[in-house]
Every structure is written in C-alpha cells, then in structure tokens.
Amino acid sequence: MSKPDKLKARAPRGFADRGPAELAATERMLAAIREVYELYGFEGVETPFVEYTDALGKFLPDQDRPNEGVFSFQDDDEQWLSLRYDLTAPLARYVAENFDALPKPYRSYRAGWVFRNEKPGPGRFRQFMQFDADTVGAASVAADAEICMMAADTLEKVGIKRGDFLIKVNNRKVLDGVLEAIGLGGDDKAGQRLTVLRAIDKLDRLGPEGVRQLLGAGRKDESGDFTKGAQLAPEAIERVLAFTAAKGADNASTVENLRQVVGSSARGLEGANELAEIATLVAASGYEDRTIIDPSVVRGLEYYTGPVYEAELTFQVADEDGRPVRFGSVGGGGRYDGLVGRFRSEPVPATGFSIGVSRLFSALRMVNSPIVSGAQMPGPVVVLVMDKDQVAAYQRMVSTLRSNGIRAELYLGSSGMKAQMKYADKRQSPCAIIQGSNERERGEVEIKDLIEGAKAAEAIASNAEWKAARPAQFSVPEAKLVDAVRDVLSRHVG
RNA sequence: GCAGCCGUAGCUCAGUUGGUUAGAGCACCAGAUUGUGGAUCUGGGGGUCCCCCGUUCGAGCCGGGGCGGCUGUACCA
Numbered sequence: 001m002s003k004p005d006k007l008k009a010r011a012p013r014g015f016a017d018r019g020p021a022e023l024a025a026t027e028r029m030l031a032a033i034r035e036v037y038e039l040y041g042f043e044g045v046e047t048p049f050v051e052y053t054d055a056l057g058k059f060l061p062d063q064d065r066p067n068e069g070v071f072s073f074q075d076d077d078e079q080w081l082s083l084r085y086d087l088t089a090p091l092a093r094y095v096a097e098n099f100d101a102l103p104k105p106y107r108s109y110r111a112g113w114v115f116r117n118e119k120p121g122p123g124r125f126r127q128f129m130q131f132d133a134d135t136v137g138a139a140s141v142a143a144d145a146e147i148c149m150m151a152a153d154t155l156e157k158v159g160i161k162r163g164d165f166l167i168k169v170n171n172r173k174v175l176d177g178v179l180e181a182i183g184l185g186g187d188d189k190a191g192q193r194l195t196v197l198r199a200i201d202k203l204d205r206l207g208p209e210g211v212r213q214l215l216g217a218g219r220k221d222e223s224g225d226f227t228k229g230a231q232l233a234p235e236a237i238e239r240v241l242a243f244t245a246a247k248g249a250d251n252a253s254t255v256e257n258l259r260q261v262v263g264s265s266a267r268g269l270e271g272a273n274e275l276a277e278i279a280t281l282v283a284a285s286g287y288e289d290r291t292i293i294d295p296s297v298v299r300g301l302e303y304y305t306g307p308v309y310e311a312e313l314t315f316q317v318a319d320e321d322g323r324p325v326r327f328g329s330v331g332g333g334g335r336y337d338g339l340v341g342r343f344r345s346e347p348v349p350a351t352g353f354s355i356g357v358s359r360l361f362s363a364l365r366m367v368n369s370p371i372v373s374g375a376q377m378p379g380p381v382v383v384l385v386m387d388k389d390q391v392a393a394y395q396r397m398v399s400t401l402r403s404n405g406i407r408a409e410l411y412l413g414s415s416g417m418k419a420q421m422k423y424a425d426k427r428q429s430p431c432a433i434i435q436g437s438n439e440r441e442r443g444e445v446e447i448k449d450l451i452e453g454a455k456a457a458e459a460i461a462s463n464a465e466w467k468a469a470r471p472a473q474f475s476v477p478e479a480k481l482v483d484a485v486r487d488v489l490s491r492h493v494g
Numbered sequence: 495g496c497a498g499c500c501g502u503a504g505c506u507c508a509g510u511u512g513g514u515u516a517g518a519g520c521a522c523c524a525g526a527u528u529g530u531g532g533a534u535c536u537g538g539g540g541g542u543c544c545c546c547c548g549u550u551c552g553a554g555c556c557g558g559g560g561c562g563g564c565u566g567u568a569c570c571a
Contacts, residue, residue: 013562057571069570085570118570119495198569219567226496227568300570386529417529425531436529450531457532467527 014120015127025372026361029158030111030131032371033355036154037109037133040146045108047090049115053080055093055343071117083115087132088336088352095136095350096343104137111357123359132333134352136340141274144169144307144335145281147353151311151331152290158360159369164315165330167287168294171275171307172334174258175200175298177268178243182236195230200244200298204328208245212237246295251279254293274307299332308334309353313363330363331355378492379427380407381485384420386436397433397445397481404482406489424450431488433481445481448473449488 011017018026034044053072071083084090087110095106111131120126133150135143148167155165175197179185184193199214206214213219215237218229232240239261246257255276262268275293282291299308311331333353340348364372381401383394394410401408411420424432434446449472456471476484 089571116570119568122564302571384530418527418531419523421531423531429531432531434530438529446530448530453530454532461533463527463533466532467530470530471532473530 012126014118014125016125020377022361024377026129026357028371029361029364030357032157033111033131033154034109036150036157039153040107040133040150042107042109042133045091045094045110046112047084047087047094047110049083049113050081051084051090051093053082056082056084056089069117071115085116086114087112087130087354088134088339091132091134091136091352092336092339092350093343095348096340099344099348102136105143106136107134108136109133123362125358128359129357131355131357132352134350136350137348138351139337139349141277141307142281144274144309144351145278147333147351148278148282148291148309149285149287151309151333151353151355152287154355155311155330159364159371160313160367162290164367165290165311165313166294167291168297168310168312169275169278169291169307170293170295170297170309171271172298172304173267173271173274173306174262174295175243175271177262177265177271178240180265180267181263182232182239184236192230194302196232196240197298197302198300199230200240200296201300203244203296208241211244212241215240244296247293251283251288251293252276254295255279258293258295271306278307299334301334303336303339304334305337306335307351308332311353311355315367328359329356330360377428378489379424379429380409381431381433382420382424382427382429383408383410383433384417384424384435385411386417386434390435390440393440394435397435397478400482401485404486406482406485425454430492431485433485435478439475442475443478444475445478446473446475447481447484447488449491451492452488 053070056070070085072080073082075081091108091110095102109132111129113127114130115127117126118124133147135147148169152165152167156162179189179193179196183189184196196215199211202214203211206219210219214227214229215232216229216234217231218227220226243258243261246254246261248254248257255272258272258275259269262272279288279293282288297308297310299310309332310329312329331354333351335349335351337347337349340350361372383398383401385391385394391410398408398410411423413419413423415423421432429450431450432448434448435444439446448470452472456469457466460466460469460471474484
C-alpha cells in the first residue's frame, strides 16, 4: 500500500519551458532583429555561457553569499566560474582576448541566454535571452547615435509601430556634473552616488515625490517597509530633481536646459555637448521623432561612462484581469569605455545596446504583432495503422511522402483507430492516411482531410450521420497518394 | 532579503461551529459506435487536502514552524 514517493515534476522557479509555437515565433523575431543588425554592418559572434567569475565583474563569490545575483561554482582547479548574467561583459573579454585580430572599430551582435540568480516574478526569469549589438573601439558619439537609430529600426522591424515606442537618450556625464556640483564628486562618495542613481531610475514608477523621499531621508512603501534614502540636503535634492525634469519640448531645448543645470561643471558641459551632437546626427537621418533626449533615463548599472539609452514602449495594454500592463523598457544600453580596458593597458571605448528578447516577445504578443502571432505550423500527415502486420507497407507510404518533401509520420502507439484519429487531430495533422483490408484489396488509400472534416462536423448533429457521412474523406489509387495529399495541403496553405 | 495575502484532482474552484468514505465543472481514458477526430449519453482513472510538529476522541478546517505561489518593496556588480 505504501507507494514510493514520486518525484514531483517541476521546473525550477524562474526557469521556463518553451513549446513549439513559442520556439517558432521567437525564431522569427530573432531573424528580424538579426536582419536589421546585419544591414547596419554588424557581424555575429558567440561566446560561451560560462566565464571566469572575475572576468564578469568585480566581485568573487565569498563564503557568505557564494551565489549572490550570479550562479557560480568552482572548477576542479578551484577557480571560480559563473554563468554569464549579460552579454556585454563576455564581449569585453572576447574583444580583449582577440584584440589584435579584430578590425577596429569592431561591430558585432550576438543573441543568447543569460542567467541571474534573483527573485523571479511575472515577466522576470532567472534565465532569459538578450540580443546585443556593440561597437568597440569607437569613441565618437556617432557610434552612439547609430546604435540608437538601429534600435529604432529594430523595433519597427519586429512590428512595433512608429509612435508606439521611444528611444530615450541621456548622458552619464551630465549626471556626473550635477553630482559634482552638489558635492558628491569624490571616490569616497561612490556609494551615495549609486543610491542617487537608483533613486532616479525609479522615477517612472514612484514619481518625483517618491524620488524626492529616496534622495532625502527615505521612503516607506505601502507594505510598511522602509527604504533608507541618499540623505541629500534639500537644495541638493532640488538640483537633482531639476536635472531629471530638464526635458524640454524638443531635443534642442532639453540640451539648453541641461546646460543650465550642470552650471560650471566641465564634465557636465561635455555631456550636454555630446547629447547635442547626438541630437544633430539623429535629426540628420530623420529619427528625431523617435529618438529623444530624456534626462530621467539613467540605467541602473554603474559601468556606463557616457551616453545611455533605453527603448521604451509607450502604449498601454490591459491584461486578462483588466489591469494596465506596464512593459517598461524592452532594451537598453550605453557607452562603457572602461569595460574592455580592464583587460588591457590602454583604454578601449565601446558602446552597445541590449534587447530583452523575452520581454519584447511578450510585448509583441500583447499587440498581436504578426511576427509572433502567425498561424502555427500544421502538423505532419499521419499514416494510421489499421493492421499491425502491415506496418511495413504503412512505413513505405510515410517514406514516400517524406521523400516528396511532405512532413509525415507513422502512428507509433498501440491504440485503436478511434484513438489514432484523435491523435492526428491533436497533432494538428492536415490529413490522415487510412488503408484497411478493403482499400488494400482495391489497391487504394483513403485520405481524410481533417481540417475540412472539422468544418463539416459543425453541421452534423447525430453521431450516426457523422459516421455515415465520413466528411472530407476520399479514396485514391495508392500510386496517387502523393498527388492527393499535396492537393489537400494546398487547400490549407496560407 | 523584508512585509501583506494565498496553498484542496492536470486546470478553475466548492467544502457548514472541527464529525463517517473530501466534492463539482473542465480536461483525460473507455464504452454506446467490432473501420473514423466533432457533438450527445454512460462509466472510469486520478488526491500525502503543500510539508512537519502540536491541540483534540476526531483536523482539509484550530496553533506553531517550514516550503511554495502572488503582490508590494529592496537588491540586480
């Protein structure tokens, strides 16, 4: 009576299985993105999932928190390895390792899985896909402007209409200038600077008031949890908020506002000038309506050194429960001039953009973009097994179909005819091939058009009638099998 | 990590003040129909009531702890 404990079949939390429909749709989406990237002259490169931990970031796992944020393990030589958590750090390693052989500026793209050991949630996974493009070795902001325009083209290519998205651009140097002006310039203030950065990053969610609290003493959220703030003085807070609110009616006026906010800071002014140049470049190619300067964009990562960008969807969609879904950013990036330089003696400028494939994918589903909602592929033709001693003959039919380029399979289960029909139905099979002794004696096969049949079924109420009618079923000489099946398939294509 | 809510069949959920053998719909399987996917009817399989400990004559229900899920918040190099 005591049953042995069965293993519970379940995927680890934060990890998801993907079915055939999603695989095909993702494949189409990736192909569209790749097409745009190649059009811009970027070339593919692939790096492994695993890197030495110190190549990924600054911290080695320690005893207390060996896997904080990143999945890590030790090799047999005791070196720490980690699953990559983005595609940028591995690219920096790749470029540094192959520096002399690569053309510079080096432009490359790559898509792949990345892993983060964090709390998962809806739309937040511990394994997800990114699609990156980077230009390494170009210090000019023309490289940044190009990335922004490419991001805009990419979103349109995958089916997001112009006007439904924005590429927002800012510059870390401007923010640095502001922080310098309020006395947060030194290395010893790095922690506080990061707190300020993250507070600004929450502007879209918490609004100016919430950010004001986070910049000052702190903020209590609706669950009663308290978040300690950056402890800035009131006038410093106003200065930071003025910076985030510096967006004007157009890019030119935004730049003008920023010049005011940074005051005398040389670094801040440099940043504002870079933004002005990006605005000019973008406008020259006609992208000024979808590439806008927005000082509220800061990005959470601290390795950015110059322009930063974020691709945001601007339309609203309601979920099944009628609540508005906020997509947030579907991609982002920026200039990271220090990242490759960690491996080399000379500094190497670089800038890049990363698309959150999984997030973009669910957004495309919401707007029914044809690229992900295209009709799913029909299943294979199923050859039924009517007489078990005739399997060889059935298999021959399958082979004939296959060698004529028609997806086909032999029913490999052990159930009766009714179950085989159900199987074909569930496989989305366009038609079933039937040959019992009656047909065999006449040298014929029965072909049942399952799609036509399903339509016909709607008009039939009684089972007796259903059986007698045998809707959408016809018999052909065995030699005509391929032609007849082709005929059925051609009726259902498109 | 912190806080709030939640956990009963594959799914969505009922389940009375603690009371016999825990239910429904959908899904699945089979039969009605010895060779025909739909519909209809009939029947069937499927449960560690998240886990452990406790209270009780008796726990799906009460208490404690744990695990898991959702929401918010934090973290995300």
